[in-house]
Amino acid sequence: MSDEPAIEVARLAKSYRTGAVQLPVLQGVDFQVAPGEFVSIQGESGCGKTTFLNVIGGLETPDSGYVKWNGVGLDGLNRNALARERARFIGIVFQSYYLVPEIDVLQNVLMAMRIAQQSSAKDSVAAAKTMLERVGLGDRGGQMPATLSGGERQRVAIARALLTRPRLILADEPTGNLDERTGNAIMDLLESLCRETQTALVLVTHNAEHAARADRQLTLTKGCFDA
Amino acid sequence: MPWYAYIALRHLFPKGKRLPFFTFMSVTGVALGAMLLVIVISVFNGFGHELRKVIAETSGDLKLHNGRIVEDYEKEIATLLADPRVEAAAPAAFGFVMLQSRRSPIFPPVQGIDLNEEEKVVPIRKYIYDGSLDDLDDDSVLISSGIANTLRIRVGDEVDIYTPLMIEKLKQDEILLPRQMRVAGVFETGFNKIDESLVLTSLRTMQDLYGLGEGVHAIKIKLAPGIDADQAAIDLQDGFDPPLRVSSWIDSNADFLAIIEFEKRMMFFLLLFIVIVGSFSIATSLLTAVVRKTREIGLFAAMGASSSQIAACFCLQGFAVGVVGTAIGFVIGFWILSMRDGITDALFWIIGGKEQSMEFYFFSRLPVHIETTDLIVIAVFAVVIATLAGLVPAMKAGRLRPAEALRNE
Numbered sequence: 001m002s003d004e005p006a007i008e009v010a011r012l013a014k015s016y017r018t019g020a021v022q023l024p025v026l027q028g029v030d031f032q033v034a035p036g037e038f039v040s041i042q043g044e045s046g047c048g049k050t051t052f053l054n055v056i057g058g059l060e061t062p063d064s065g066y067v068k069w070n071g072v073g074l075d076g077l078n079r080n081a082l083a084r085e086r087a088r089f090i091g092i093v094f095q096s097y098y099l100v101p102e103i104d105v106l107q108n109v110l111m112a113m114r115i116a117q118q119s120s121a122k123d124s125v126a127a128a129k130t131m132l133e134r135v136g137l138g139d140r141g142g143q144m145p146a147t148l149s150g151g152e153r154q155r156v157a158i159a160r161a162l163l164t165r166p167r168l169i170l171a172d173e174p175t176g177n178l179d180e181r182t183g184n185a186i187m188d189l190l191e192s193l194c195r196e197t198q199t200a201l202v203l204v205t206h207n208a209e210h211a212a213r214a215d216r217q218l219t220l221t222k223g224c225f226d227a
Numbered sequence: 228m229p230w231y232a233y234i235a236l237r238h239l240f241p242k243g244k245r246l247p248f249f250t251f252m253s254v255t256g257v258a259l260g261a262m263l264l265v266i267v268i269s270v271f272n273g274f275g276h277e278l279r280k281v282i283a284e285t286s287g288d289l290k291l292h293n294g295r296i297v298e299d300y301e302k303e304i305a306t307l308l309a310d311p312r313v314e315a316a317a318p319a320a321f322g323f324v325m326l327q328s329r330r331s332p333i334f335p336p337v338q339g340i341d342l343n344e345e346e347k348v349v350p351i352r353k354y355i356y357d358g359s360l361d362d363l364d365d366d367s368v369l370i371s372s373g374i375a376n377t378l379r380i381r382v383g384d385e386v387d388i389y390t391p392l393m394i395e396k397l398k399q400d401e402i403l404l405p406r407q408m409r410v411a412g413v414f415e416t417g418f419n420k421i422d423e424s425l426v427l428t429s430l431r432t433m434q435d436l437y438g439l440g441e442g443v444h445a446i447k448i449k450l451a452p453g454i455d456a457d458q459a460a461i462d463l464q465d466g467f468d469p470p471l472r473v474s475s476w477i478d479s480n481a482d483f484l485a486i487i488e489f490e491k492r493m494m495f496f497l498l499l500f501i502v503i504v505g506s507f508s509i510a511t512s513l514l515t516a517v518v519r520k521t522r523e524i525g526l527f528a529a530m531g532a533s534s535s536q537i538a539a540c541f542c543l544q545g546f547a548v549g550v551v552g553t554a555i556g557f558v559i560g561f562w563i564l565s566m567r568d569g570i571t572d573a574l575f576w577i578i579g580g581k582e583q584s585m586e587f588y589f590f591s592r593l594p595v596h597i598e599t600t601d602l603i604v605i606a607v608f609a610v611v612i613a614t615l616a617g618l619v620p621a622m623k624a625g626r627l628r629p630a631e632a633l634r635n636e
Contacts, residue, residue: 060630083533100234111527115530115531144242
């Protein structure tokens, strides 16, 4: 594995225009995550946590500053090249799971690998089944997402994010829609899988207990991380 | 299968769920258009095909002519018969006469036929429904059913025949005397153009009436079964020097066949609008799907899908609707064509007028001929239109920004 930081961000700024007003959200953020490191980010609602995650995930373009994934700068990459790099380096877990309702659980997990075109169909299916076993849903591959509980859906989303063996997982309040017990179980799973596979994890959460599990805890206030 | 093709198929035909209303309506629109195109174009082809068959049967497959008078026709016939593709050849002379009966004149085309050879080329005997071919001699004529009906002539009646040659003689102050001829028979071929107005007489009589001497105007040629007439015309031409020309009887009726071809193209153009209207349903449904699935699109982008892959996912849905709709339309179309006798009988039972319709169109059943080329053209048009309908929603989906799509409520 490379010694490059899984992600490196410097002087990151992002603002939104609402009518005539320019609203700054991120103001010169510097940030770095080492390979396999677990970093949590907390902050009040609307402080820009999701925007930060979107920008470092290449889903939004910063106004200034730079983002590097595994030493590769995102500046100058066109939309398709950026998408290819994202498929290779980044896995994203959302609060709302975002499973595709028309396909079964196995195919949902496989989707990330199919998009990333990482391995043959046969190998992919085997890897997806193994990953489903790892998240405790080995016997649910043929079920449709609508038949799963919220916790099970999030497990599927975690399996999908980890299947492509990304360098970094960005998790945006992955337990936000779950009860405490299920949320804790999901966090256990996500943390253990990331540590086991040496995948860096950036967790945005409102839950102080979950944040406390991280190697490093950061709080976003007024567009910057508190010192 | 690429992921975007897989997702496109699953959007249209979700696993373990009922067929979505959008899929049903879009596929139905394309299927209706394709079905109507197959039925109508096949019936038009059927008319054209039957006509060609009737023309070839009533006139022979080819004719050898020089635009004037073929003097040594027996030598030319011998040359033709030496070719294994030629089954039979018969001389003929053509012209127009004034035929008068009970002071009512008409001006039908006349044809002089060799009584011995004609039957080898044209099955004339089977078309005679009153009188007999055996009664035809140098002083008699066979008349078509149209002439018999117009002038109310029966077999055995006498008719007066005037030829252009007689009018020429009138200019030289000679007395104009018509040739009195007996009606030996009445025929009906089923080809309206012939049945409406044609007089047949012996070749010798025609040579006499038109002053042809021993010459004829053309040699009718019948080809062996399975021989392509157009190609045979080209090949046989090599055996004759200009001005002798081998041409197809289809060429002589090209104007008639061209009308059918023109009507067929117009119907194709008009019915294509059904597919176009169907494609609007595809476009609006897919646009709705893009709005409904905005977050899903954002998810694919977040997982590393390119804009073109996302666009392809929606464009392929239009393509798949086109393919499935066309296939269903073809199957229903073929089924309806195979049931056409029952359907037309039922229609005539309701609205009446079967006999009149059959008399007008001169076919005893609705003719159908399925051309592979036409089917390919219909399929290509239907699929291309359906795919184009998916293009606008696809471009909209491809342009969505991942973060905005994920934020969509």
